[in-house]
Amino acid sequence: MFDVMTVRNFLLIGCAVFLSATIFLCLMRAALGPRFSDRVIAANIIGTKIILLIAVLSLIIGQSYLVDVCLIYAVINFLSVVVLARSVIEKKEGE
Amino acid sequence: MNEELKNIWRAFFNWVMGNGPRPENEVIPPEPPPDLPFTQKPHDKYTRFHEATLKERYNQWLEIHGLHIFAILYTGLSVLTCIVIVSLLLATVAELPPFGHERNPANNEVIRRYVEHGGHETGAQNIVAGLILDYRAFDTFGESAVLFTAAVSVLMLLGASRRNKTDTHSLPSSNAMDAYSIHAPPMRHHTFRKDDVILRAVASLSIPVILMMGCVVVINGHLSPGGGFSGGAILSTALILCANAYGFERVHEFFNERTFIVSSSTALMIYALSKGYSFFTGANHIHSVIPKGTIGNILSGGLILPLNICVGLIVAGTLYGFYALFSEGDM
Amino acid sequence: MLEKLLLNHYEAAAVILSGIGLTNLLLQRNLIKKIIGLNIMDTAVYLFLAAKGYVEGRAAPILIENGSGGWLTSSALYVNPVPAGLVLTGIVVSVSVTAFALALTLKLYESYGTLNIDEALLKMTEEQEQLEAVIEEADEEVLS
């Protein structure tokens, strides 16, 4: 009844559901967040959650190439946050 | 009412009389200056907005009377349009074949052929790569052309702006419009700080990795997910990161506008020629000399690998070009 | 109808999204938001298309080795690859269009100092009026 695979699948799907549910909280912070840094960090966390979610999904679906997608994601998410942060910092310095 | 009736009668009479004799007591308006036919003299402010639609006049009216009513109405209209479109489309969707069902009309003999024979017909393990670069290569060629068009257009719009400021070439018809650049707040031209230690450290570590990853995605395009486009985008990411960490000058040492144009055009040219060869031989039933290779090897898939590399080059250049043009107005 | 919509939940969501995107594209007054609306609409359409290619229980269209050096090529194993191909093309198109539209927006802002196309029109019309008045005066001077 409780063989390992079932439990594993159950756990993985639970994780995935939990991750996707908490994305909403981050979205709320991104939308409402009074400070600029709140929004950026919220966006960044959403990215991180997505990376996790894809990793979990790659286990569920059982296809290894999804890990590539995770890697690429990590890079790109980093980049966009860097660009955004730098732009804002420069603006502050300009003033 | 009475006045209106009178007007109608007068109009009728004028018609019958062919704009005949004027009533004695009518005040003849002063003759406008002669020899200026077809000049419509401005009567009031609004007749001058020739092409202004009702909506725009309405906007002006609102600008005079405050925008609050307008904002409410506008939101209402948006929501209404949205609801109408969505409900129409939802009604359509409800009629469509069910999701994920294998008997749907889309899963027909075309798909079967792609999957069952795609491997040995194109030599690509990734069927999507085989599909877009061999079966339906013309679409993909068009897609690269779209990217090329956009790159050229953005280069034209943003790239020329700085140089033209110094250019003495003045346009005869646009001088009146130049006045606006005075009203507009000045565009911001930033210079990047170059002493960001953290970013530099991270960049020096990650840029080689990113470059390598981009190359892998490009080169393995026919074996695993990815391909020229996504790989190219990753390569451009490396360039963008480099520009961010070390400044544009560093990137310009090896990648400037001329390099961009030459590399993109050459890559696109190679793409076009190789695809042209393939189209030509295919349509005329000539045997193509390009070997397909064994599925699963790096050197397989016939033209797909070189095409992916070309696309990767184009995309990397173009996307970095977009970045440079948007942030600096120059490459 | 509702259960059919629930069955086609991807398509339904895609349609709602594209409706929102289209509305944004048409009725937003801010150009940046218009362009975001365009992107939403495009991705929604791609979502629709990709959902149409999905088949329950099948794998992504990358050939799988059968263990003896060959490849599994049964069409019952893989999802429909055509929508993926089309969407790939579409994504490139939408990036290009976005970049172009943003460039034009910057141009507009440079000239008018606004992101609202109607305000730009208003400004232009006022300027045009002044211009025409000047031209007319000049003409009349020449004529008289």
Next chain:
Amino acid sequence: MIVIEWLLLIFLIVCAVAVSISKNLLNSVIIFMSYSLVMAVIWVLLRSPDLAITEAAVGAGVTSVLFFLALRKIGQLGHKDDEKSE
């Protein structure tokens, strides 16, 4: 699995609506960025890894960067409301 699908789809719709009604442009762009991020998961769920990679590189990366740069050029970054509490 279907729960995840539903959650993600609802997230997309919420994002789209939030983008439309948000007053701050930077906010819209950030929300749009998370929209693209989530879209990539949906591509994975629909068994299109090619699309997921492309969307990751393009939607989350290049498009957002372009939007940020455009906002920076027109001086819309760092809205006054944001700076109040800092």
Next chain:
Amino acid sequence: MNNILTLAPVLFPIITGFALFSRPIFEDRHIYVGVMTFATSIITFCAAFMTSGELITLWRVTDSLSIAFRLDYPARAFSCLVAFIWPLVTLYAFEYLRRRPPVDRFYAFFMSTFGILIGVACAANLLTLYLFYELMTFMTLPLVMHEQKRESIRATVSYLLYSLTGAALALGGFFFFQVYGVSMDFTPGGVLDIAKITAGHNESMILTVTFLTLVGFGAKAGIVPLHAWLPTAHPQAPTPASAVLSGLITKAGVIAMFRVVYYVVGAEFLRGTWVQYAVLGMAALTIFTGSMMAYIEKHFKKRIAWSSVSQVSYVVFAMMLLNADGINGAVLQIAAHAMSKSCLFLSAGVVIYCTLRGANYHYVDQIRGVGKELPITMTCFALASLSLIGLPVTGGFAAKWYMASGALELGRVGVFGVVVLMISALLTAGYLLPIVTDAFFPGEDYDYEHVVPFKLPLNMKLPLLLLSAGAVAVGLFAGVLVNFAGGKIISVLL
């Protein structure tokens, strides 16, 4: 040779007219224009008397549509009339336009209008007719707006609007006739495919279309619903242009209606239908309105223009009687009215031209005593007026005589028509004769001392004399014309 001679009167003046735009070749405008106009007239007369009336196809647009000409008898008669009046008016224009540039443009369009008018007359099918009809509108626009004043441009635009509306109606008819006709070439008795029409029960539709076409072509002739441009546009044109506009170009509309009634639809098809009575009624209404408005009008040229509205409708009225006497009357009226109306306008032009007192005579009450200064002019004016009124022996009388007798054949409707004719004749007398009497007998308080008879140049005098003589001569030789009409035109048509 036959071909060339048929085409020459149409093409020669158009080509020579537009050659005027090429500046350096021709030094003296007047000699060139004069020679070319007279040459055209001679060519026209030659063509009218020497060709055999074959169908000459200039261009085949589609299998069934072509640009073709044929000098049949109505065409010959009208071409001769045009060729007689046009050189005279041109002669007059040399003097009149001396102080009103730009003459080049005027002559260029004036000459091409000559050719196009003949083209309208000898068009052999509806397409050619429509083409030349439209071209005539555009060629006469520069004539109307010659002065380039605000008023004249407004008049031009109104002229354009009415003419084009008319032409559009006619074009609709053209398409219908093409579908429901056996061929497009004008054939006496009509070209309609009666079998096809009766099979589809389309009679009433064809009647409606015919009516609309007639109304459309009637715009040029100033028939009632589309008449309002005429009293505005004609007075605005310089006098030579208004002379031909009123005298001849309004007749082009009549010719077009004539072709539609007798050569496309066929008199048989129309006789006794509501279309006939409706057009008759419109014509009668126009006759009455025109006379009445002329009676009220105080502006000199406008009064004559209103008179044209009325007089041209006589022709339409006569033509729509659909019997032999009617056609005789129409032929006579066309000739008589062309001569006398040109003469009236030219005289009016002379009066305006001679600014001896330092003021233009624009209104009829300013004209008092002009007869003392311009005796010859006012004599010609009187003669032409008498012809218009319909005094026996003059052309107008003969025309009205035939018209009345034709109308009486129709029974009760005809009697009503005759009554309208009588009233209109009285009104005509009422608005023309006072001018003459005022001019010659200005009354007791007139300052006879300072009258200096104006020496009229020969090239203004000659046209006046010839035209007024012609107006009388039409009456004197009415028999010849009637014989011609009876022998050559009516026998074919009815």
Next chain:
Amino acid sequence: MINMFAYNIPFASIFIMMVAAIVTPLLPKRSRIPEKLSCYAIALVAVLSAYLLYALTYPGQSLSFNFPMGHFPAPWGNELRAGPLEAVLSLVFCVAMLLSLTGNFSSTAEDIAPGRRQIFCVLVNLLTASLLALTYTNDLFTAYVFIEINTIAACAIVAVKEGAETARAALRYLVMSLVGSGLVMIAICLLYDLTGHLLMQNMHGAILVLVTTKSYMIPLTVSLALITAGLAIKSALYPFASWLPDAHGTSTNASSAILSGLVLKGHIFTIIKIFYRVFGLDVIHMLRMDTAIFILGLVAMIMGSVHALRQNNVKRMIAWSSVAQVGYIFLGVGLNTTAGIAAACLHIIVHACVKPMLFTAAGGLSNAAGHKKGLHALMGTFYVNTWAGLGLIAGACSMMGIPGFAGFASKLSLTLASFDSSVVVWALAALATSSVLNALYYVPAVIVIMTHHKDAHKNFTAPKPTKLYKFSMFIFLTLNFYLGLFCVPLLRLITRGVNVL
């Protein structure tokens, strides 16, 4: 079978233009070489298309053929399809494009900064390539991709002239076009889902099956409506035409000529192909789309002219007149018969020849008036630039439908086509009204330019029109008369083309 050379022409013509576009950025800047390259490439394609037309109509040859793009035949790979109609259209497009370029050579040089001229040439080449691809393609998704190329290139070609006005116009144009292509994309997705094909013929077969079994009727209707609406926005059918006068009125003359004369036509021809080849006329009639198109065409014919009447700027006036002319074409399409579509195609050709001429003429005239575009400023310019004046007059006559000019031929065929249907009265009434309205704004313009005014241009020494300008105008005028006088063989050819479409 058709000979090898002609068989490869459809592909070759697209390929030549693409290669020309790709090579152009590599050429030296600030020289005339890119422009010459574009002109020669377009001329070459025009010659090839003419040969293709000759080969296709040569007796004993098959009238149309399919050209697989690659090693895989019809339902698996992309495909081009060429018949007489496609050949004629590509010939006309190339000729009109070439003449628009050569005719406006000098004004282009004045309007466009030297650094941008090269890019202008790239865009023109891409535009030509996309038009040719839209003409020849037999695949709906390929059509979509090339529609996008067309959109970007067309907007960029508006913005190529520096200035605030053009940026605004281009942006407006872009937004409307994007709405259009979004709708087209949704419709293509729906159709793909219903049929499982993207190739037009296969789609047609699948749709016929759906219609006979009465399944999926709502999605079918919606997709047809969406695709029509999307392409109608792009081809400026009246209620969606508000972008057109801005875009066509502000850009440089060559761009206006190309946009008005050709780009709209590419989209309209795509609609025609979708109606005829994908759905089939019976299905269109069953889904009531023909009536909708017909009514919109009627409205466009009237309203376009009404708007044009109110314009004071000559280029805007001509631009609004394009809206009316597009209405004529849609009227023909809405008749939903072979004759109607043939008439619409004839009008496409006529308009593609006349409208560039009008824009070129207007450009020449406003040049002669010292770059002023107001109608009253053009007074007497006929005498400064006679060729431009002649062009405007001939164009005006053509638009009014004077027999002997190009416009009459298409009006005649439209009317004759409408006699087969029950809507003849409406069609006739609209044609008549629209002709009168056309005349009401074209004739005053003609009068103004022919009005002599001695002093108006004393201070301005207008440049003489160049030889190239005169030559292009001469060809334009010849084409105009040719279409007016020899329309019958052309119409016959088009009808044959429509029959095998």
